[in-house]
Amino acid sequence: MADPAPLPVARQFDLVGHSKAVTAVEADHNGSRLVAGGNDYMVHLWDFGGLKSDGKSFRSFEVTEGHPVVAVSWSPTGDAFMVVTSYSQPKVYNRDGKELGELPKGDMYIRDLKNTKGHVTNCTGGCWHPTDRTTALTCSEDGTLRVWDVMEITQKTVVKPQLAKPGRVSVTSCAYSADGRLIAAGLQDGTIQLWDVRGKFGHSAAVGLVPVPKAQQPLFGKQTWTYSSAPGQIARNAHAAGSDITCVRFSLSVQNLLSRGEDGSIKLWDLRKFKQPLRTADGLTCNYHNTQCCFSPDEKQVLTGTSAEGKDSSGALVVLSADTLEKVGEVEVDGSAVSVQWHPRINQIFVGCGGRTGGCVRTFYDSKLSSKGALMAASRAPRATAADFVRLDQPKIYAPNALPMYREDMPGKPLPKKRRKELEEERNKYQPQKGSAARGVAVGAGGQLGASGGTLLTQHVLKQQGGLVNPKDEDARAMFLRHADKASDEFERFTAAYRATQPQRIYQQEEDDEEGEEGGGGGGQ
Numbered sequence: 369m370a371d372p373a374p375l376p377v378a379r380q381f382d383l384v385g386h387s388k389a390v391t392a393v394e395a396d397h398n399g400s401r402l403v404a405g406g407n408d409y410m411v412h413l414w415d416f417g418g419l420k421s422d423g424k425s426f427r428s429f430e431v432t433e434g435h436p437v438v439a440v441s442w443s444p445t446g447d448a449f450m451v452v453t454s455y456s457q458p459k460v461y462n463r464d465g466k467e468l469g470e471l472p473k474g475d476m477y478i479r480d481l482k483n484t485k486g487h488v489t490n491c492t493g494g495c496w497h498p499t500d501r502t503t504a505l506t507c508s509e510d511g512t513l514r515v516w517d518v519m520e521i522t523q524k525t526v527v528k529p530q531l532a533k534p535g536r537v538s539v540t541s542c543a544y545s546a547d548g549r550l551i552a553a554g555l556q557d558g559t560i561q562l563w564d565v566r567g568k569f570g571h572s573a574a575v576g577l578v579p580v581p582k583a584q585q586p587l588f589g590k591q592t593w594t595y596s597s598a599p600g601q602i603a604r605n606a607h608a609a610g611s612d613i614t615c616v617r618f619s620l621s622v623q624n625l626l627s628r629g630e631d632g633s634i635k636l637w638d639l640r641k642f643k644q645p646l647r648t649a650d651g652l653t654c655n656y657h658n659t660q661c662c663f664s665p666d667e668k669q670v671l672t673g674t675s676a677e678g679k680d681s682s683g684a685l686v687v688l689s690a691d692t693l694e695k696v697g698e699v700e701v702d703g704s705a706v707s708v709q710w711h712p713r714i715n716q717i718f719v720g721c722g723g724r725t726g727g728c729v730r731t732f733y734d735s736k737l738s739s740k741g742a743l744m745a746a747s748r749a750p751r752a753t754a755a756d757f758v759r760l761d762q763p764k765i766y767a768p769n770a771l772p773m774y775r776e777d778m779p780g781k782p783l784p785k786k787r788r789k790e791l792e793e794e795r796n797k798y799q800p801q802k803g804s805a806a807r808g809v810a811v812g813a814g815g816q817l818g819a820s821g822g823t824l825l826t827q828h829v830l831k832q833q834g835g836l837v838n839p840k841d842e843d844a845r846a847m848f849l850r851h852a853d854k855a856s857d858e859f860e861r862f863t864a865a866y867r868a869t870q871p872q873r874i875y876q877q878e879e880d881d882e883e884g885e886e887g888g889g890g891g892g893q
Contacts, residue, residue: 372664372666372668372669372689373664373665373666373668373669374734374737375669375687375697375717375732375734376715376716376717376732376733376734376737376738377699377717377732377734378733378734378735378736378737379732379733379734379735379746380730380731380732380733381423381730381731381733381742381745381746382423382728382729382730382731383402383404383412383414383419383423383425383728383729383730383731383742384422384423384424384728385410385412385423385424385425385428385728386404386406386408386410386412386722386726386727386728386729387406387408387410387725387726387727388406388407388408388722388723388724388725388726388727389406389407389656389703389704389706389720389721389722389723389724389727390404390405390406390706390707390720390721390722390727390728390729391405391406391407391436391437391438391656391658391706391707391720392404392405392406392437392438392439392440392452392658392707392720393440393707393708393709393718393719393720393729394440394441394442394449394709394718395442395709395711395714395718395741396442396446396449397442397444397446397713398446398713399416399711399713399714399716399740399741400415400416400417400446400740401413401414401415401416401446401463402414402416402718402729403440403442403449403451404440404707404720404729405431405436405437405438405439405440405451405453406436406437406720406722406727407436407437407727408436408727409430409431409432409433409434409435409436409437409453410428410429410430410431410437411428411429411430411431411437411440411451411465412425412427412428413425413426413427413428413464413465414426414729416740416741416742416744416745419742419744419745419748420745420748420749420750420751421745421746421747421748421749421750422750423728423745427464427465429465431451431453431459432453432455432457432459435453435454435455435490436453436454437451437452437453438452438453438454438491438492438493438494438658439451439452439491439493439494439495439658440452441494441495441496441504442496443496443501443518444496444497444498444499444500444501445501446463447462447463447501448460448461448462448463448468448501448518449461449463449496450494450495450496450504450518452491452493452494452506453491454490454491454492455490455491456473456474456486456487456488456489456490456491456508456510457470457471457472457473457486457487457491458470458471458491458494458504458506459471460504460518460521469518469521470521471486471487471506471516471518471521471523472485472486472521472522472523473485473486473487473488474486474487474488474510475488476488476489481510481511481512481526481528482512482526482528482573482595483573483591484526485522485523485593486514486523487506487508487510487512487514488508488510489508489509489510490508490509491506491507491508491509492507492508492509492538492539492540492541492612492657492658493506493507493539493540493541493542493658494506494507494542495542495543495544496518496544497544497548498544498545498546498547498548499547499548500548501519502517502518502519502520503515503516503517503518503524504516504518505542505544505551506542507539507540507541507542507553508538508539509538509539510536510538511528511529511536511537511538511539512526512527512528512539513526513527513528513529513539513542513551513553514526514527515527515565515569522592522593523593524593524594525569525570525593525594525595525596526570526573526593526594526595526596527551527553527563527570527595527596527597528595528596528597529553529555529559529561529597529599530561530597530598530599530602531557532557532559532604537555537556537557537559538555538556538612539553539554539555539556540554540555540556540612540613540614540657541553541554541612541613541614541615541616541658542554542616543615543616543617543618544618545618545622546618546619546620546621546622547622548565549564549565549566549622550562550563550564550565550618550622550639551563551565552616552618552625553616554606554607554612554613554614554615554616554627554629555613556610556611556612556613557609557610558604558605558606558607558608558609558610558611558613558629559602559603559604559605559606560602560603560606560613560616560625560627560637561599561601561602561603562599562600562601562602562639562642563596563599563600564600569594569596570594570595570596571594571595571596572591572594572595573591573593573594573595574590574591574592601639601642602642603637603642603643603645606627606629606635606637606645607627607629607630607631607633607635608629608630608631611629611630611631612629612630612657613627613628613629613630614628614629614630614654614656614657614658614659614660615627615628615658615659615660615661616628617660617661617662617663619663619667620663620665620667621667622639623638623639623640624636624637624638624639624646624667624690625637625639626661626662626663626670627645627661628652628654628659628660628661628672629654630654630655630657630659631654632650632651632652632653632654633648633649633650633652634648634649634652634661634670634672634688634693635647635648635649636648636670636690636693647691647692647693648693649688649693649694649695652672652674652686653674653675653676653677653683654674654675655675655676655704656675656704656706658706658707659672659673659675659705659706659707660672660673660706660707660708660709661673661708662708662709662710663690663710664690664710665710665712665715667690668689668690668691669687669688669689669690669696670687670688670689670690670693671685671686671687671688671708671710671717672685672686672688672708673685673686673701673704673705673706673707673708673719673721674686674698674704674705675704675705675706676703676704676723682700682701682702682703682704683700683701683703683704683705683721684698684699684700684701684705685698685699685701685705685708685717685719685732686698686705699732701719701721701730702721702722702723702726702728702730703721703722703723703726703727704721704722704723705719705720705721706720706721706722707719707720708720711741714738714739714740714741714743715733715734715737715738715739716731716732716733716738716741716742716743717731717732717733718730718731719731719732
């Protein structure tokens with residue numbers, strides 16, 4: 369067998385923007401744009417045609433608030449992509465990141481999930497059909513896979529895996545084969561199941577339903593989708609029961625299948641003998657439920673990521689031989705390596721990595737083996753900031769018509785010395801006067817004028833009207849006597865009723881102190 373192609377890992381280039389681990393990465397089929405999502409609930413878009421060496425994305429947005437991204441997938445034509453979060457409704461976007469539609473949600477109170485129009489619980493994965501731009505596939509914790517018409521935003525087929533015993537088992541991963549004729553699904557009970565979707569796939573899901581009364585028919589939509597349950601092939605106990613199968617991937621020749629599990633193993637399967645795996649590799653730490661794996665373009669190597677076991681350790685991009693699954697090499701990354709893609713057209717490897725404190729898409733390439741993509745972006749310097757550029761968050765405002773005490777000189781040619789001296793003298797005229805504030809007395813205390821020296825408009829108006837006077841400087845008796853005439857007039861208003869009966873006012877006479885009189889008589893004796 370010929371030697372495998374050399375790895376394009378001579379250099380690396382980081383696409384930045386995520387604040388937590390990047391859990392989903394995929395470049396379009398031309399290798400011109402890349403979309404990535406992570407545990408920070410954000411999706412970032414990079415265009416290699418205009419990407420600079422700083423690695424910043426040209427667009428970022430939050431898909432569903434509070435729900436991490438678990439999968440991203442481009443359409444075969446590259447004009448749209450699908451984003452699957454842990455929410456029950458994946459979304460479809462156009463090439464520039466504008467939302468085209470949201471897949472419907474099913475009725476969680478219906479017992480038989482084949483009769484719902486969408487997923488009812490968290491989604492765990494999804495991918496676009498490799499050749500049909502109108503079809504996509506998703507899987508969920510509700511135990512179903514669903515095939516969608518993403519152009520009409522409607523459900524086409526509901527697929528329910530065959531279980532060993534009644535119940536509901538989460539479907540943790542799914543994939544299309546390269547020719548689109550097979551669907552693979554990994555279940556939480558450690559089972560891998562395959563369906564052949566060629567021809568008419570499934571039968572009508574409306575068979576056996578109780579007809580809706582005519583009066584209520586306008587309130588209910590007709591079930592137009594199909595239903596399938598019996599898989600073509602089943603591999604029981606493919607991975608440890610109770611642990612997620614984080615990824616399933618077909619080879620380009622559609623003869624082999626890779627499966628990655630949270631049990632720390634990766635297995636290679638022959639689709640012609642699907643009962644037992646051909647090869648198994650263990651000891652690959654996996655702490656993320658959507659850790660991915662993939663084949664190299666020549667199918668002679670297998671790539672997967674490993675998770676960091678602690679704060680002082682780091683994950684790695686691991687390269688295995690496709691024949692023996694023996695480790696060929698590994699490249700350490702920051703945090704854990706979760707999502708992996710080896711793009712065949714530009715020969716570059718994209719690794720979504722990170723942890724709780726940060727994340728990035730690490731791109732590996734070789735200047736001799738790779739083309740376009742990060743190879744071109746790494747040589748472009750970031751656009752320099754213009755000298756006269758003003759930051760909007762820290763604006764500098766100049767007011768030439770403001771008072772001299774607030775006016776600032778405009779930038780540019782310095783003023784002559786004489787002019788600067790004149791401006792300084794003019795400003796000093798409007799400075800606060802030395803007064804009570806300079807003597808340690810509070811401004812305005814005791815009725816004193818403020819430090820502005822009467823320059824405020826209110827102080828000026830009050831002073832002109834005679835209302836701005838210090839009470840300490842005014843005679844209190846004179847203040848009351850000014851109102852004596854007004855007081856007599858006010859008194860007449862209350863005594864007018866007694867003018868006829870008491871023309872002469874009678875006031876109570878003062879009486880002498882009785883004790884004083886008695887004391888005076890005793891002294892005379």
